[in-house]
Amino acid sequence: MKLLLNLVRKDFNRNPAKAAIDFNNDDVEVYILYLSLAEGVDLDLKTNELRGVLPDIKVTPVPSFIAQTLGGIVDNLTRVEAAAMAIALLLSALVTVMFLKLVMAREHRDIAMKKAIGFTNRDIRIQLGIRLLVIQGLGILIGTVLANTLGEGIFSLMLSSMGATRMTLLIQPLKAYLICPAIQLLVVTITVIGGARVVKHYHIKEQIVE
Amino acid sequence: MIKVEQISKSVKGNSPVANVAIETSILKEISFEIDRGDFVAVMGPSGSGKSTLLYSVSGMDQITAGRIVFDGVNLTEMNEESLAELRLNKMGFVFQNAQMLKNLSLFDNLILPGLVAKKEKPQVIRNRAQDLMKRMDIDGLGGRDIREVSGGQLQRASICRAMINNPEVLFLDEPTGALNSAATDQVLNILAALNDEGMTIMTVTHDPRVAVRAKKVIYLRDGEIAGEKELSTGPNREQELDDWLKCV
Ligand SMILES: Nc1ncnc2c1ncn2[C@@H]1O[C@H](COP(=O)(O)OP(=O)(O)O)[C@@H](O)[C@H]1O
Numbered sequence: 201m202k203l204l205l206n207l208v209r210k211d212f213n214r215n216p217a218k219a220a221i222d223f224n225n226d227d228v229e230v231y232i233l234y235l236s237l238a239e240g241v242d243l244d245l246k247t248n249e250l251r252g253v254l255p256d257i258k259v260t261p262v263p264s265f266i267a268q269t270l271g272g273i274v275d276n277l278t279r280v281e282a283a284a285m286a287i288a289l290l291l292s293a294l295v296t297v298m299f300l301k302l303v304m305a306r307e308h309r310d311i312a313m314k315k316a317i318g319f320t321n322r323d324i325r326i327q328l329g330i331r332l333l334v335i336q337g338l339g340i341l342i343g344t345v346l347a348n349t350l351g352e353g354i355f356s357l358m359l360s361s362m363g364a365t366r367m368t369l370l371i372q373p374l375k376a377y378l379i380c381p382a383i384q385l386l387v388v389t390i391t392v393i394g395g396a397r398v399v400k401h402y403h404i405k406e407q408i409v410e
Numbered sequence: 411m412i413k414v415e416q417i418s419k420s421v422k423g424n425s426p427v428a429n430v431a432i433e434t435s436i437l438k439e440i441s442f443e444i445d446r447g448d449f450v451a452v453m454g455p456s457g458s459g460k461s462t463l464l465y466s467v468s469g470m471d472q473i474t475a476g477r478i479v480f481d482g483v484n485l486t487e488m489n490e491e492s493l494a495e496l497r498l499n500k501m502g503f504v505f506q507n508a509q510m511l512k513n514l515s516l517f518d519n520l521i522l523p524g525l526v527a528k529k530e531k532p533q534v535i536r537n538r539a540q541d542l543m544k545r546m547d548i549d550g551l552g553g554r555d556i557r558e559v560s561g562g563q564l565q566r567a568s569i570c571r572a573m574i575n576n577p578e579v580l581f582l583d584e585p586t587g588a589l590n591s592a593a594t595d596q597v598l599n600i601l602a603a604l605n606d607e608g609m610t611i612m613t614v615t616h617d618p619r620v621a622v623r624a625k626k627v628i629y630l631r632d633g634e635i636a637g638e639k640e641l642s643t644g645p646n647r648e649q650e651l652d653d654w655l656k657c658v
């Protein structure tokens with residue numbers, strides 16, 4: 201008990217009022233004290249050390265504490281994240297295909313004419329690809345910024361039904377701004393390359409001759 | 411220069427009457443030759459296969475039998491990419507409705523095949539485009555949107571585009587089909603002048619005024635050659651063609 205008090209004093213010394221709590225065993229059932237570790241202190245080692253000196257007190261590192269208390273939500277969130285990722289990628293592919301179809305429908309004559317005057321299928325595919333990638337790339341860029349700014353509000357609104365009243369999205373910059381958009385762009389690229397292959401089956405004469 | 415040997419084309423489709431697959435013959439064993447410097451006009455009623463023949467000879471439409479030999483190369487054995495290259499560098503095309511890109515200026519449309527070919531410096535291509543436009547009497551229109559010029563001007567511009575890579579042969583499908591008679595005459599004068607300078611021309615037309623400028627007329631009916639006529643150079647050629655068209 202004494203040691204614990206010392207620890208509290210030490211940690212809460214910016215707020216001396218807290219140190220005056222009455223630690224009377226008869227009054228309370230449980231005290232929960234949070235300890236901040238100094239930079240560079242190994243969590244597991246420290247936990248073990250404290251467990252050694254405080255055999256009667258339950259010492260739990262915060263990550264496993266969170267896992268125990270918020271495990272359900274965390275699991276759900278992980279699943280939601282994976283599902284959101286999969287849906288986002290599918291949507292990117294779908295939007296790309298629809299966009300490609302739109303462009304090709306709108307420009308079938310131009311494409312046929314270009315083939316007629318000597319553009320190779322490759323020339324046309326590259327042109328289509330560049331256009332689509334530029335537009336989709338812009339979309340992904342804007343989407344990424346929006347998701348990382350407005351996303352939090354929308355997400356907490358959605359998750360309020362799961363019992364979490366407030367959500368703070370911790371944005372991992374590398375993942376949010378680089379890896380995710382890169383994967384999305386990759387999916388778009390693959391879709392464009394695959395989708396634009398149909399240019400090959402364009403029948404020049406049918407498109408041009410009225 | 412171009413040898414068309416026994417080409418046939420048929421397509422599979424559904425019969426409009428019964429729900430059975432039928433094979434329709436569009437071209438039937440057609441043979442003819444186009445010499446260097448020739449001017450061949452293909453005539454015939456609508457639906458007789460004129461366009462199909464033109465597109466087949468230029469390697470844009472697949473045939474089901476026979477061979478087309480262009481400058482000693484068998485087109486029927488070439489893959490699509492080499493055919494595209496051939497069309498880009500050795501063939502020029504003019505369609506009934508000019509077929510230009512709406513988002514480019516007239517001038518940019520003209521030089522486009524030149525830029526795609528990448529054989530010459532852009533400046534060389536631009537200069538040639540300027541020269542061609544002057545010849546076709548449309549210089550000064552280069553900056554215009556393609557919707558801001560008349561049909562005749564647009565068709566002359568598309569001849570410029572067809573000529574931009576110094577092709578060996580010009581293919582035209584009803585080049586005057588959408589033009590009034592004054593514009594038709596201008597286009598015909600240009601074609602005649604180009605042919606005089608040695609350009610090989612194959613054109614599809616239903617207009618005897620176009621055909622009368624040709625050296626050879628092929629008449630198609632139901633996918634078959636119903637007649638072939640070499641036109642004389644004399645002043646009677648118009649009459650000659652008229653008489654022939656009546657009995658063919
Ligand atoms: N790909 C195709 N499938 C089915 N029928 C076709 C096809 N291409 C052309 N045809 C038919 O072949 C005939 C000849 O067409 P076309 O060469 O365009 O005639 P023309 O130019 O002489 O008017 C027409 O009856 C047309 O409907």
Ligand SMILES: [Mg+2]
Nearest residue numbers: 409460461462
């Ligand atoms: Mg036709």
